[in-house]
Amino acid sequence: xxxxxxxxxxxxxxxxxxxxxxxxxxxxxxxxxxxxxxxxxxxxxxxxxxxxxxxxxxxxxxxxxxxxxxxxxxxxxxxxxxxxxxxxxxxxxxxxxxxxxxxxxxxxxxxxxxxxxxxxxxxxxxxxxxxxxxxxxxxxxxxxxxxxxxxxxxxxxxxxxxxxxxxxxxxxx
Numbered sequence: 180x181x182x183x184x185x186x187x188x189x190x191x192x193x194x195x196x197x198x199x200x201x202x203x204x205x206x207x208x209x210x211x212x213x214x215x216x217x218x219x220x221x222x223x224x225x226x227x228x229x230x231x232x233x234x235x236x237x238x239x240x241x242x243x244x245x246x247x248x249x250x251x252x253x254x255x256x257x258x259x260x261x262x263x264x265x266x267x268x269x270x271x272x273x274x275x276x277x278x279x280x281x282x283x284x285x286x287x288x289x290x291x292x293x294x295x296x297x298x299x300x301x302x303x304x305x306x307x308x309x310x311x312x313x314x315x316x317x318x319x320x321x322x323x324x325x326x327x328x329x330x331x332x333x334x335x336x337x338x339x340x341x342x343x344x345x346x347x348x349x350x351x352x
Contacts, residue, residue, distance in 0.1 A: 180248050180263040182345045183241050184297060184307045187268040188322040190277050193218045196268070200226055210234040213266040214345075215296055219273075221288025223296060227266075229345045235266030239313040244305065260313050265300060265345045267293060269322055284324040294333035299342040304331070 189196045193216055200212050212233040216224040227233040238257035240249040241264075251258035269289050275282040297307065311320045 182302050183264050184302050185264045185266050186322050187310045188271045189268050190271050193270040213268040216268045217289050217292045218270045221292040223292050229343050232261050233266045236260050236313050238315045281324045290329050291333050298337035301339050301341040
């Protein structure tokens with residue numbers, strides 16, 4: 180399936196999320212990861228290579244203009260967008276309770292870094308979504324307080340290029 184970008188927020192500090200990702204989790208239900216994390220100051224942290232699968236959205240589906248898109252890779256687990264998604268997370272501002280719908284928002288540095296990374300993927304705006312939108316249970320609402328106008332303004336300042344290759348490379352037959 181064509182690549183999508185799924186936007187997330189960390190709900191915790193960047194350092195605690197990175198530590199969680201570095202821990203061994205034997206239970207598949209505890210798997211979680213992003214491809215890229217953007218800290219409050221705009222620092223970009225690459226976590227999972229873009230040609231590998233990140234566990235960003237569990238039981239999930241992307242509703243495109245023509246269909247519902249998801250892939251089931253293991254019969255024990257629900258289908259998800261993870262096989263064709265690039266997961267980008269924004270560090271949540273400090274001291275934000277997890278169950279509120281809004282917070283102070285993300286920094287301009289985060290939006291600028293996010294736009295720069297997204298421009299390097301050459302993924303169209305129609306295929307950029309949020310974790311709150313793709314999760315079938317609607318149990319997540321992230322990224323909360325996302326300013327799509329500011330993001331698009333920064334995105335328009337960068338040339339769209341194909342420098343980040345997402346998903347497995349095509350194998351010539």
